[in-house]
Amino acid sequence: xxxxxxxxxxxxxxxxxxxxxxxxxxxxxxxxxxxxxxxxxxxxxxxxxxxxxxxxxxxxxxxxxxxxxxxxxxxxxxxxxxxxxxxxxxxxxxxxxxxxxxxxxxxxxxxxxxxxxxxxxxxxxxxxxxxxxxxxxxxxxxxxxxxxxxxxxxxxxxxxxxxxxxxxxxxxxxxxxxxxxxxxxxxxxxxxxxxxxxxxxxxxxxxxxxxxxxxxxxxxxxxxxxxxxxxxxxxxxxxxxxxxxxxxxxxxxxxxxxxxxxxxxxxxxxxxxxxxxxxxxxxxxxxxxxxxxxxxxxxxxxxxxxxxxxxxxxxxxxxxxxxxxxxxxxxxxxxxxxxxxxxxxxxxxxxxxxxxxxxxxxxxxxxxxxxxxxxxxxxxxxxxxxxxxxxxxxxxxxxxxxxxxxxxxxxxxxxxxxxxxxxxxxxxxxxxxxxxxxxxxxxxxxxxxxxxxxxxxxxxxxxxxxxxxxxxxxxxxxxxxxxxxxxxxxxxxxxxxxxxxxxxxxxxxxxxxxxxxxxxxxxxxxxxxxxxxxxxxxxxxxxxxxxxxxxxxxxxxxxxxxxxxxxxxxxxxxxxxxxxxxxxxxxxxxxxxxxxxxxxxx
Amino acid sequence: xxxxxxxxxxxxxxxxxxxxxxxxxxxxxxxxxxxxxxxxxxxxxxxxxxxxxxxxxxxxxxxxxxxxxxxxxxxxxxxxxxxxxxxxxxxxxxxxxxxxxxxxxxxxxxxxxxxxxxxxxxx
Numbered sequence: 001x002x003x004x005x006x007x008x009x010x011x012x013x014x015x016x017x018x019x020x021x022x023x024x025x026x027x028x029x030x031x032x033x034x035x036x037x038x039x040x041x042x043x044x045x046x047x048x049x050x051x052x053x054x055x056x057x058x059x060x061x062x063x064x065x066x067x068x069x070x071x072x073x074x075x076x077x078x079x080x081x082x083x084x085x086x087x088x089x090x091x092x093x094x095x096x097x098x099x100x101x102x103x104x105x106x107x108x109x110x111x112x113x114x115x116x117x118x119x120x121x122x123x124x125x126x127x128x129x130x131x132x133x134x135x136x137x138x139x140x141x142x143x144x145x146x147x148x149x150x151x152x153x154x155x156x157x158x159x160x161x162x163x164x165x166x167x168x169x170x171x172x173x174x175x176x177x178x179x180x181x182x183x184x185x186x187x188x189x190x191x192x193x194x195x196x197x198x199x200x201x202x203x204x205x206x207x208x209x210x211x212x213x214x215x216x217x218x219x220x221x222x223x224x225x226x227x228x229x230x231x232x233x234x235x236x237x238x239x240x241x242x243x244x245x246x247x248x249x250x251x252x253x254x255x256x257x258x259x260x261x262x263x264x265x266x267x268x269x270x271x272x273x274x275x276x277x278x279x280x281x282x283x284x285x286x287x288x289x290x291x292x293x294x295x296x297x298x299x300x301x302x303x304x305x306x307x308x309x310x311x312x313x314x315x316x317x318x319x320x321x322x323x324x325x326x327x328x329x330x331x332x333x334x335x336x337x338x339x340x341x342x343x344x345x346x347x348x349x350x351x352x353x354x355x356x357x358x359x360x361x362x363x364x365x366x367x368x369x370x371x372x373x374x375x376x377x378x379x380x381x382x383x384x385x386x387x388x389x390x391x392x393x394x395x396x397x398x399x400x401x402x403x404x405x406x407x408x409x410x411x412x413x414x415x416x417x418x419x420x421x422x423x424x425x426x427x428x429x430x431x432x433x434x435x436x437x438x439x440x441x442x443x444x445x446x447x448x449x450x451x452x453x454x455x456x457x458x459x460x461x462x463x464x465x466x467x468x469x470x471x472x473x474x475x476x477x478x479x480x481x482x483x484x485x486x487x488x489x490x491x492x493x494x495x496x497x498x499x500x501x502x503x504x505x506x507x508x509x510x511x512x513x514x515x516x517x518x519x520x521x522x523x524x525x526x527x528x529x530x531x532x533x534x535x536x537x538x539x540x541x542x543x544x545x546x547x548x549x550x551x552x553x554x555x556x557x558x559x560x561x562x563x564x565x566x567x568x569x570x571x572x573x574x575x576x577x578x579x580x581x582x583x584x585x586x587x588x589x590x591x592x593x594x595x596x597x598x599x600x601x602x
Numbered sequence: 603x604x605x606x607x608x609x610x611x612x613x614x615x616x617x618x619x620x621x622x623x624x625x626x627x628x629x630x631x632x633x634x635x636x637x638x639x640x641x642x643x644x645x646x647x648x649x650x651x652x653x654x655x656x657x658x659x660x661x662x663x664x665x666x667x668x669x670x671x672x673x674x675x676x677x678x679x680x681x682x683x684x685x686x687x688x689x690x691x692x693x694x695x696x697x698x699x700x701x702x703x704x705x706x707x708x709x710x711x712x713x714x715x716x717x718x719x720x721x722x723x724x725x
Contacts, residue, residue: 075675082641082679089634089686093627093693097620277670284673318653318675319645328646336646343642366623367699374690381683388676515624 001255001401002247012422016430017177020193025184046368048195050375053359055194057084057350057376058201058383059135059435060142060406063428065493066384067412068405070391071259072291074316076325077391080493081384083343087350087500088380092373095351097366098515106442107357108450111510111525118455119526125450127506127529128354130537132443133479134502135353136436138495140484143174143432145406145492146425171484174429178436179477182444183470190437191362197434200427202379205386208424211416212393213279216271220398223262223289224308228255230403234300255306257411259400262310263287276389283313283392290316291402295548306402316395324494324563338562342497345566349500352507355435355442406492436480443476444469489549498540501566505536509573513581524581532573539565615701623697630689637685641678652678 044052062084069077102110108124147170181193231240239246244253264271265285274282290311296303315321319339320328327335350356360369394400394412401407413424448469452458460468487495509532510525540546543563544555644652652675656668669677 078676078679079645082682085683085686086634086638089631089638089689092690093631093634097623097627101620275670277672280672280676281670284671314653314673317673318649320649329649340642340646343638343645347638365700367697370694370697374687374694377687377690381687384683385680388679 001257001403004248006418006422008418009422009425012419013426013429016426017433020196020430020433021177021180023192023196044191044362046363046372047375048191049359049363049368050372051198051379052191052194052362053198053356053372053376054202054379054383055196055198055434056355056359056438057380057435058198058431059496060139060428060432061493061496062383062387063201063205063431064142064145064406064409065138065496066387067390067394067409068407069322069493070388071394071400071408071412072405073322074391074395075319076322077493078388079319079325079339079343080346080497081387083346084350085377085381085384086347088373088377090348091351091356092370092377094515095357095511096360096369096373099357099511100360100363100366100369106361106445106450107354107507107511108446108454110357111514112454114514115522115525117522117526120522120529121450121455123526123529123533124507124510125446125455127533128446128450129443129476130533131352131354131499131503131506132439132446133476133483134499135355135496136439136476136480137483137487138490138492138499139432139436139439140171140174140480141488141490141495142406142492143429143436144168144170144484144488145404146170146410146428146432147173167488168485171481174432174436175477175481175484178433178440179474181433181437182440182473182477190434190441191359193430193437194434197427197430198379201431202383202386204423204427205383205390208413208416208420209386209389209393211420212389212412213276214273215393215416216274216279217261217264217282217286217396218270219262219264219268219286220260221262223260223287223310224256224258227308228306228402230255230304230306231298232302232304255402257399258289258291258306258308258402259395260289260398261286261396262289279389280317280392283396284317286313287311288313288316288395291400293402304403327562334561337567338564341562341564341567342501344570345497345501345504345564348504348508348566348570352503352511353499354446354503354507355438358442358445359438440473440476440480444472447472487550490545494545497564501540501564501569502533502536504566505532505569505573507532508570509577513574513577517578517581519581519585520577521581521584523584524577527580528573528577531576532569535572536565536569539569619698619700626693626696630693634685634689637682641682644678645675 061080066077066080069080071077099107099110102113106124106128108121108128111124112120144167147166182190229240229242230246231243233239241253241255244251246252246254248254261283263286265282271282287310289308291306291308294305294307296305320326324342325339327337328339330336359372363369363372390409390412394408397412397415399411399415401411410421410425410428414421448460448465452468453460453465506529509528510520513520513528514525539560540563541550542558543560543565544558545563547553547558548555652673654674655671656674656677657671658666658668660666
């Protein structure tokens with residue numbers, strides 16, 4: 001859909017970004033040392049850190065992606081909410097405290113605390129970089145998606161710009177702003193940006209949920225039956241809707257907004273305000289119009305056809321509604337593996353994400369790490385409960401863009417007026433800023449601390465360590481921008497699911513075994529990280545979604561039997577670590593004094 | 603003059619606290635893992651159960667809808683989110699605090715002589 005420029009949206013957006021940048025410059029004056037830049041001097045208050053956890057974690061995937069998935073596919077989006085939160089249980093109960101005791105700046109510190117091994121330093125650093133970049137991609141996709149309706153830019157610019165459009169402009173803006181934040185102030189400003197963003201996100205989503213509940217449902221009949229087509233010309237400079245140039249002028253046509261209920265329980269036409277569970281029950285007992293998409297090629301042009309169908313609310317509130325998880329409803333066990341594998345990856349992935357792990361070094365001790373995780377779980381859990389209401393509200397708002405499910409949350413806000421749209425869009429953009437700055441911090445800390453100082457033994461002064469981190473931040477930011485454009489066809493939550501698979505496969509086996517198995521060796525850790533990283537990455541890049549959206553090939557030719565590798569590659573990491581540790585155990589030197597696995601006999 | 607008195611058993615105490623906290627964490631983790639595995643199993647193999655609406659049936663056979671008649675899939679999802687928070691709170695309550703690290707103390711001349719006398723006495 002094409003969106004008109006809104007001064008109000010632009011003003012609110014500029015206000016938010018200006019405030020975040022101003023705060024960043026102000027706090028930047030206080031972070032001159034390496035410990036200040038990378039770990040905020042280890043003096044962040046546990047409550048601030050807990051909300052910052054939420055700000056760090058509730059990325060574009062959580063806000064834009066989950067709302068979009070629920071709005072278009074129902075319960076399958078909520079599966080991500082459940083999985084993302086469950087992952088925090090692993091982080092709190094298994095990883096948080098021992099990791100805090102063992103590390104200094106990065107999670108490679110913790111892995112290497114027992115061995116002082118070059119292999120661990122290198123493999124952990126590469127793993128951190130790859131996971132961070134994988135997680136950065138969906139954030140950039142989210143930023144690109146948001147900017148077009150905010151600024152009212154054309155989807156595609158003229159031919160001279162080679163198909164560049166508003167998406168690319170959005171990626172460029174978020175890249176520049178985030179690099180500025182990270183370069184100016186490091187972990188202190190990143191923490192405060194995340195704290196503010198986490199608070200705003202939860203509070204405004206609560207307000208939006210209350211507005212949804214107050215509005216209730218209204219039935220709109222008859223149900224639409226006509227298909228809509230969106231065609232992108234072969235040279236990618238023009239778009240057509242139903243055969244006409246896309247736009248709002250004469251002889252132009254735009255996609256019609258979708259998302260309606262056609263029948264309510266008992267033949268009612270509207271429900272009025274509803275309590276939360278009554279809201280879900282009413283939806284469950286209603287009939288809703290769902291739009292499915294099919295992509296075809298015609299003379300080099302890409303044709304996307306959107307087809308309406310009527311489904312019951314109860315059917316939408318069961319797993320298996322989306323293409324990703326349709327195997328759940330299949331009688332074959334193999335078809336269900338994608339779902340089971342993703343849930344395992346989400347459960348194991350949170351505790352393996354480098355940008356989450358480094359936040360444990362910004363508080364002073366294990367107790368503060370524990371308390372901040374509990375605050376994080378409370379904020380994040382509450383937000384994920386809200387996502388279900390936001391998603392259902394979007395699905396029935398009659399404001400959805402069938403061509404872009406990542407826009408569901410901002411468009412839901414637009415159904416209440418321009419101001420809610422402006423605020424929610426600005427918060428969504430700040431959401432991207434908060435997460436991206438945390439990821440770039442993790443990547444720059446890894447290069448400057450793990451690689452340059454520890455692996456290559458470069459003798460860097462405190463000041464040079466900070467400068468090196470800033471240079472890396474610029475480089476990683478640019479890489480993220482390029483990859484964001486390359487992956488723009490994907491749903492952001494789906495991409496984050498990939499990042500969880502890679503993180504859990506590469507990092508979790510080593511972290512858990514180091515903490516709980518005395519016979520773990522440095523060779524075991526190095527090989528487990530390398531094998532987990534390579535196998536999960538290779539699997540993802542050979543899966544059907546990569547064939548379809550990345551290489552534009554027939555997805556049925558994909559080599560990987562299903563798209564989510566976690567169910568294979570996470571256990572593989574554990575097995576490899578155990579086998580290699582047993583084979584190399586006798587050669588191991590004595591543990592460093594003071595190190596003990598977390599579970600030693602009392 | 604600056605001196606410090608490190609209790610000889612602090613590192614032993616610390617090991618004990620860490621091991622106890624780790625055990626509590628693992629027990630709570632195992633409980634949640636059961637809940638989560640149950641959810642995955644139901645979602646993958648029990649679609650009919652997930653689609654059911656929760657209700658109580660009294661001795662007279664009357665049906666009383668629970669949770670406004672919302673289906674099991676939604677209720678189980680909410681339960682997992684709330685259970686994570688409740689177990690996290692429980693963990694915070696059950697964990698032992700680390701023994702306080704002794705601070706470096708500046709002793710006065712009088713305190714030093716008193717300390718020396720008490721050490722001589724105990725010897």
